[in-house]
Amino acid sequence: MNRASRNLLCSAMLTALPAAAHGQSTAYPNKPVRLVVAFAPGGLIDSTGRMVGQALTERLGQPFVVENRTGATGTIAAELVARAAPDGHTLFVANPPANVVAPHLYARIGYDPLKDFATVVRMVHNPLLVVVHPSLPVKSISDLIALAKARPAQLNFATGGIGSTPHLTMELFKKMAGIDTMAIHYKGEGAALVEAIGGHVHFLGASISVLLPYARSGKLRGIAVTTTKRSTLAPEFPTVAESGLRGFDTNTWSGIIAPAATSRDIIQRLNSEIVQWLSQPNTRAQLVKMGLEIVADTPEQFSVFLKDEYAKWGSVVKELNLRAE
Secondary structure (H helix, E strand, C coil): CCHHHHHHHHHHHHHHHHHHHHHHHHCCCCCCEEEEECCCCCCHHHHHHHHHHHHHHHHHCCCEEEEECCCHHHHHHHHHHHCCCCCCCEEEEECHHHHHHHHHHCCCCCCCCCCCEEEEEEEEEEEEEEEECCCCCCCCHHHHHHHHHHCCCCCEEEECCCCCHHHHHHHHHHHHHCCCCEEEECCCHHHHHHHHHCCCCCEEEEEHHHHHHHHHHCCCEEEEECCCCCCCCCCCCCECCCCCCCCCCCEEEEEEEEECCCCHHHHHHHHHHHHHHHCCHHHHHHHHHCCCEECCCCHHHHHHHHHHHHHHHHHHHHHHCCCCC
16 A cells, blocks of 8 residues: 555544544444432332433433342442442432431441532432321411421421431421421331321421322411422412511422533433433423423533532531431
8 A cells, every 4th residue: 555545544644533432422322321220119219210210222223221239328329320430321310318408427438429420410309299288277387387386396307217308398498487396207207197197296398299299188278388489289388488487498309311412413412312211291291290290401501500409408407416216
């Protein structure tokens, strides 16, 4: 091969490289994708993960397989994803305990919740409903605050565990309302609900999808939701903010994140596919029945949200001097 031929060959190879690289990026995914969930099957986080996994399987032509990795308030699952190859084939169903609460509860975890992940999309959020036992002379948030101030340190509320979103929500409520009430922690939301229905605790804040049937049947009395807007599932309940505590806004939520060095092309592809899926009427109807409200934000918006949530709950955990059990 003469010199001119060699030069032509090299030029052709160099020209082909960007096209090959582009072909590799657009071929994503090229094998099954692990969708890691930090909780056991059956809960809202798991159910949302399975729904989006099925949707992405159909839309992208590769299996998106849910893998439940429980334990340590979600930190085991989060660390697994943080340390995975940043090729888009291991994703995490992000959630408040693992991403913005547990890092403040544990002295040491195996990942940085803000630096070790790339945000893809916050899919949904879920308002909490504040309920009281019907025997309590309370029909509104202002009534509850007034009663708590008249009976300092005498009222109590149930939680499904230290550091859970419902627990921290009620602690934030106490702080903003200036009241003194006692938290009683149970092993799981179900046990807390049983105690509330039985009248063994005075009030409770938990997922609206869990509490709504009991509020509407009269076994519990719903008084407010914790988001800034009323719930589309139960618009009859006012917000805590409109009931007197301006700026009060908490919810549970779920989204998708990936290892930090995942390429921008993959992040954008996933965001686009998930947002399109969330915009479908059938998807919206199904999620609303579960008590979930669609967010469908950009990767940048999700990143800002995570930083704000991390700071907010870090302040509450520090003030209460909470530690993981």
